[in-house]
Amino acid sequence: MSDSTSSADSTDPERVVEEYENQLEDVLADVEETTPRTDDDLSLELAGLQLDRRDFLKAGAVAGAMTGLAGCAGSLPTGGDGSNAANTGSDDVPEHRVPPGEHDEYYGFWSGGHSGEIRVLGIPSMRELTRIPVFNTEGARGYGYDDQTDEMLEEAGDYTWGDNHHPNLSETDGKYDGEYLYVNDKANGRIARVNLKYFETDAITDVPNVQAVHGTCVLSPDTKYILGNGEFRTPLPNDGRDLDNPENYTSLLSAVDPESMETKWQVKVDGNLDIIDSGKEGRWAISSAYNSEEAVEIEGMSHDDRDYVKAFDIPAIEQAVERGKYEEVNGVPIVDGTQSSTLNKGDRPIVRYVPTPKSPHCVEVEPNGDYAMIAGKLSPTVTILDIDKLGEVSDPADAVVGRPKVGLGPLHTTFDGNGHAYTSLFIDSQAVKWDIEKAVEAEEGSTDPVIEKIDVHYNPGHIQAVKAMTTDPDGEWLISLNKLSKDRFLPVGPIHPDNDQLIHIGQGEKEMELVADHPAYPEPHDCVFADAETISPATTWDKEDYAGEKPFVTEKDSGVERTGEQSVHVKSSVKRSEYGMSEFTVKEGDEVTLTVTNIEDVRDVIHGVAIPEHDVNLAIAPQDTREVTFTADEPGVYWIYCTYFCSALHLEMRSRMLVEPRE
């Protein structure tokens, strides 16, 4: 949080406090000195944030900065042990441990950022129950190693990583149905689907015409589409045309069919698109945006005082597509949703542009479906949008019904279902609790709706109360996904973990209480929760699910068949201590297809197939079949072994591949 070129030790708490105080004095001095001027170029760099002084003045941000900085300084450790007396909780810290053998109450699905995976946590214990590789390849599950997942990744662009941000659970009738989870890849503009029967990725779509699918949501209440925001404006199509003509760049909203995973249509907008959420009734999808300027450099992108949130009228867009009012690019119908489009001129515009303070970051629709909350990022406010009004007012600005001032760097908002909202403050490193109805009634910029603030450590992005995105939040626990952990854990080198903090909110009736710090491997962005009983995973495979697509190899079926001059098909069963055949012989240069079925039906008895020096690695759960194709390119003896310690004779459990030299 200090200047990047500072030579002082910026990790020393006292030093940091001192720097803050100095910065604060500078800000106050500047403000005092320059108040009469309204258009000078004085700017403040604070935690990497370059704010024009006007933003501060307009929004009364000096007071905000004072509160924020004081709060931040107060949250710094005062002792050498890194503890913070104010936040370590009282004697009645709510119990979040789950005793041995007992189960957690909720599933939490965490995006893994550029690790490319989804993580499944138990709540409230915060234990990581498993990982689901999505855009990455992963050895423990053999994901990307068997032919099926390898081909899926190859067909989706053949990238080896992705950057997932926003996990979304499928809904039926407005409730999580436990069937699928959808998540974006910002890096390569993709959307993936995870099958929650098997906790396995089963489809990835490379969305045409967009770069950086960022915000993602399912269209409530019945998952009609997966909606994805194209964040980066590019030429359309991006084939070398208009390279340096940014005025011809564009951003698109994409609608992907949840079953076929095909991109059904796209909508072109002015500016760009950031985060998206769906109303509860299936009509409105609302996107934040930060580059109404349509600039290509940071100064330009944050130049104007106003940006526009885009509210997409989905049935109106569908109607335009049906009527053929689109151009087709790379096979996808693209509807013109820019402000000047004729589709926005009639009685029912397909996209409504709602003015907000500059560069708002997020959109979250509260449990009742009445309001969408748009956190200000570069404004210390949250803009409250009345969703019903979107279709009623002639000026979209009239759909704004409140704008409480909450603190510096508001990024995301979550809900307890009892009328309270909780907003993460990136710069203040706080979570702020506020009263929704009070905020609607209060004057714009009022801090009166604010109930309480709690320090978090440090720089929170998403904030999620358990089941806040449903119509029935739990209201007991809240997670602050903090981007920085700095000194909160034993040091582990220059790549620090994030810090997901568990905060007790007690149905919103109590004071917030910080209960646990939880280190998170970089870099979770968001999470979503479901009641334990909502998800019903299989504990072994149901072979009916792949009947016709893959064989089920029994012990009797095990054997080698030559399928060509340079190709063989090896089939093998596997069970504890034993592969279906103890050896097989192939010739140097053969392409080997190896099909293996785990014939056991006992839960948790998984078997692996590893072949040294051939990069072969399968993980096969009970009743599952996996297949891999590789080349036996060097003569020699290669022992096939099981990577899952499955029995007391696990080490002796092997098969031998003999690769004969070709004459």
Place this chain on the structure above:
Amino acid sequence: MSDSTSSADSTDPERVVEEYENQLEDVLADVEETTPRTDDDLSLELAGLQLDRRDFLKAGAVAGAMTGLAGCAGSLPTGGDGSNAANTGSDDVPEHRVPPGEHDEYYGFWSGGHSGEIRVLGIPSMRELTRIPVFNTEGARGYGYDDQTDEMLEEAGDYTWGDNHHPNLSETDGKYDGEYLYVNDKANGRIARVNLKYFETDAITDVPNVQAVHGTCVLSPDTKYILGNGEFRTPLPNDGRDLDNPENYTSLLSAVDPESMETKWQVKVDGNLDIIDSGKEGRWAISSAYNSEEAVEIEGMSHDDRDYVKAFDIPAIEQAVERGKYEEVNGVPIVDGTQSSTLNKGDRPIVRYVPTPKSPHCVEVEPNGDYAMIAGKLSPTVTILDIDKLGEVSDPADAVVGRPKVGLGPLHTTFDGNGHAYTSLFIDSQAVKWDIEKAVEAEEGSTDPVIEKIDVHYNPGHIQAVKAMTTDPDGEWLISLNKLSKDRFLPVGPIHPDNDQLIHIGQGEKEMELVADHPAYPEPHDCVFADAETISPATTWDKEDYAGEKPFVTEKDSGVERTGEQSVHVKSSVKRSEYGMSEFTVKEGDEVTLTVTNIEDVRDVIHGVAIPEHDVNLAIAPQDTREVTFTADEPGVYWIYCTYFCSALHLEMRSRMLVEPRE
């Protein structure tokens, strides 16, 4: 644990108990019926273990089986909530939570099995602080994406995964020095080194002539070598010769230099090699083994009643190498340590073959360095080897000074530093605590040294008390690394997590108490612990560490240079909100080398470099420089963005690569 072809629901606790009882009755009936016969082929499949009845009878295993089965049944949940009243602890369960902002007491380094990574946990909280990719590629840290790590992985065989089992910390004067961690890759016969200043893998050696480097240890007290056991017997060299002449296969012990990471010498043995540990004085390294039969099928491998632990006399081996008594294969001197070798005929054999009951699994040397414990696996005993006697006795069997009977399926042993050993029982699903000196004094096969057993859930492999592998164990906490978790956590599909259970042993004075279940992504094998103050990681990069190897790119240095007809070098600094250049232009088909320095010096402010559709992904910690080379193969606009959310203007932080079409 039920028959693999059973159609009953094997996950129903009551059903499992019933099955166990049926199996037990069968065993007892068989034993009664056949006691007079001593060499029949009746075998028992129990948890995948095929034991000849003779093993049971000889070792009095019927009683063991009864204890074991009863223990196992007793450990099953009796209620629907999966809880186990006997094990959930008393009111004074020791506190293992670490309050927010406080630090753990110990680092725990976990092998990640076929995930290919090392995991770093805080103890006692069991929180995962970070992961260190080793044999895998990994997006969050950009490991395998920058040229340096990509080339390291390529030169080490170009495999995309590995199977790491045994993490070892470097020692100076018999104490952990906090400098390096070494770990094996069983899949491809490799050994890797992790630099603990940066928590990053900095070297990988593909060990010649061996398949499946399994057991691994450093030679105490000064890390003279990293020793690795070649587990799978293969032809030497494995080039197509002797394909189906197993009598010519061999296993090798390899000694790798900890600095150069070169393989210095190897030792050929009879049978194979499994786990290894070093004595405390630098002379002896002791390996378990399970295939004295030199068979290639499971029945043959577990046919004989005896196997041989191999004790390697390191100075004697070094002397043989110095005297030129070796053959060289693939550049490595190989010393003949087989029983018939002349090097084993003189006064000072280089390898001593110590007979033990069949197929022993592990070797762990206790803190005083007096004894090596060899758990029986297929024998219900632990063999105690007096290390000093190895150099004194003429018959190596005389170095065995105790053989307590501990239970079914003993795999590994750990220590509290107060005279107690704790052995994991794979089949019994228990940890057994026993008295070392009592075991030395007791008659062979006595259960008298056994103090206490505790159920674990389920099927433990390694067991580690904190710092048990040092001369000064902590003695407070013990971890049981259980291979199966079955019903212990919310279900997450057919690939179950392991269950690392935290057990309080209270200096060995109290009863063992199960404190926490901890789900572990497949499949940790082992772990090692260090006091927090032993490890001193850097929190930002020290650029002196790469001076001369990589440039440090300042804002001023940022720019594009054409280096050839089809190649360019792009240099850029990066700091919060800003790359050193906001755009650069290349031509279609150019090979682009991109060198980026994070010029900040603030802890935890990491920056990423992601280029959509080019699979480019760097993670750059403060003061670090990373380089990547890729081809710009399609014309278009590609936005470069930061994958670490680093400031409030993080989303606006971008650079643009314009790829011009080539005429």
